[in-house]
Amino acid sequence: MPRFALLLAAGLLACAAQAQATSFVMTTDALAGASVGVSESTSDLSSSFGDDKIVLAARDDAASFVASDGAIRGARLEAALRHIRERAPQLDADDRQLARAILVL
Incomplete structure (x- = not known):
């Protein structure tokens, strides 16, 4: 029985680690996508x-x-x-993006 409990615990740990890694990748991708618009606005503004x-x-x-x-x-x-x-009417940025860009100047 102890061997089964150890295998079960190891399996659960592996599943938890995979879920956490996936969550981290999704969060990182979302943040990177959001920052693209800000960085484009920032470069145009600066x-x-x-x-x-x-x-x-x-500021x-x-x-x-x-x-x-x-x-x-x-x-x-x-x-x-x-x-x-x-x-600069060609800038396609909302107020939040422009405010963040102003902070970077």
């Missing part, structure tokens, strides 16, 4: 707005916006988002 005073002044508001999951929208962030969209 090349165009890296020294823009309106955008740089919005604190952008941090609050990201940290609050969009609940806090400061006036400087609103001005920066409007400014970015007027000067």
Whole structure:
């Protein structure tokens, strides 16, 4: 009986390890996919707005916006988002992506 219990425990451990590895891979893939849009927005923003005073002044508001999951929208962030969209209408990014890109500048 002890040998059967050991084999059963080893089998359960192997199943648990496989499930955990699969979960990690799926989480990593999801995060990587989400970061692609942010990195594309960041590269476009940094090349165009890296020294823009309106955008740089919005960094604190952008941090609050990201940290609050969009609940806090400061006036400087609103001005920066409007400014970015007027000067670069080709950017296909939502407010969260742009706020994260502002933080990277």
